[in-house]
Amino acid sequence: MAAWFRGAMGLTLSVSLLTAPFSSSLPTNAQTKQIDPVFEVSVAQLHLRLMPQEETVEPETEMPQQAEPQKVDCEIEKCIALTFDDGPSEYTLGILKSLHKQGARATFFALGIQLRAHPDIAREVVLQGHELAGHSYSHRKLQFLSPTELENDFNYVAKLMEQAASQRPTMFRPPFGEYDQQVIRAAGMPMVLWSVDPKDWLTRDEDETYRRVVSEAEPGAIVVLHDIYPSTRYAVPRILKALKKRGYHFVTVSELLGEMQSGEIYKSRNDVKN
Numbered sequence: 386m387a388a389w390f391r392g393a394m395g396l397t398l399s400v401s402l403l404t405a406p407f408s409s410s411l412p413t414n415a416q417t418k419q420i421d422p423v424f425e426v427s428v429a430q431l432h433l434r435l436m437p438q439e440e441t442v443e444p445e446t447e448m449p450q451q452a453e454p455q456k457v458d459c460e461i462e463k464c465i466a467l468t469f470d471d472g473p474s475e476y477t478l479g480i481l482k483s484l485h486k487q488g489a490r491a492t493f494f495a496l497g498i499q500l501r502a503h504p505d506i507a508r509e510v511v512l513q514g515h516e517l518a519g520h521s522y523s524h525r526k527l528q529f530l531s532p533t534e535l536e537n538d539f540n541y542v543a544k545l546m547e548q549a550a551s552q553r554p555t556m557f558r559p560p561f562g563e564y565d566q567q568v569i570r571a572a573g574m575p576m577v578l579w580s581v582d583p584k585d586w587l588t589r590d591e592d593e594t595y596r597r598v599v600s601e602a603e604p605g606a607i608v609v610l611h612d613i614y615p616s617t618r619y620a621v622p623r624i625l626k627a628l629k630k631r632g633y634h635f636v637t638v639s640e641l642l643g644e645m646q647s648g649e650i651y652k653s654r655n656d657v658k659n
């Protein structure tokens with residue numbers, strides 16, 4: 386991907402921040418007075434795909450040839466789970482392409498708002514053998530919602546996921562990794578956090594994202610990334626290549642952790658060993 390393209394994306398982002406009122410498309414029960422700084426950024430990114438991109442869109446459609454991913458026993462093999470939050474977005478397709486090339490599987494913690502916008506991409510995630518899970522409707526801090534709002538949020542995301550990918554979520558990652566007892570109860574699912582956080586959402590830097598993931602990776606780790614940034618999309622093939630060379634197998638969270646319990650919180654494979 387040429388540098389001019391990323392420059393152009395930056396420009397588009399600035400324009401979209403100024404021009405696109407996003408909250409008008411949210412349903413009433415998902416409206417909020419609070420604006421989370423991280424989601425604010427994500428919303429801006431969402432607008433990238435709504436803007437005309439004529440000459441800048443890279444063809445992501447053709448699928449590279451690679452063998453089917455194989456079953457892995459994480460008890461004896463070096464496993465790691467790459468997870469992608471806040472999508473699906475247009476960058477998800479590029480990430481899927483890179484995963485396919487390396488025979489890698491991953492887990493996508495989708496926002497309901499993004500499932501509504503990209504049901505086709507969500508379906509593709511599942512069709513390609515990856516795991517799709519919930520990450521709330523619109524990335525609000527769930528501990529500030531009422532029990533009814535919480536229930537609506539979980540139900541709506543489940544419905545959107547079922548419509549898009551013909552399956553309901555079986556695990557959950559709370560926005561910002563924040564939760565309380567009420568959120569745990571309302572989720573009624575295992576909660577999956579992470580053990581490696583390269584802060585790709587903060588740096589938006591391909592090299593830095595690559596460097597942090599590769600230096601902090603360890604067997605059994607769950608890595609949190611975001612499939613809404615071009616920098617992350619382009620770091621992924623490099624991460625896959627480097628870790629594969631070290632003998633890692635890329636598995637879904639369910640493959641890494643095995644059977645999970647509702648109400649439990651998991652950050653890595655260490656949380657299920659004992």
Ligand SMILES: [Zn+2]
Pocket residue numbers: 470471520524560561
């Ligand atoms: Zn998130």
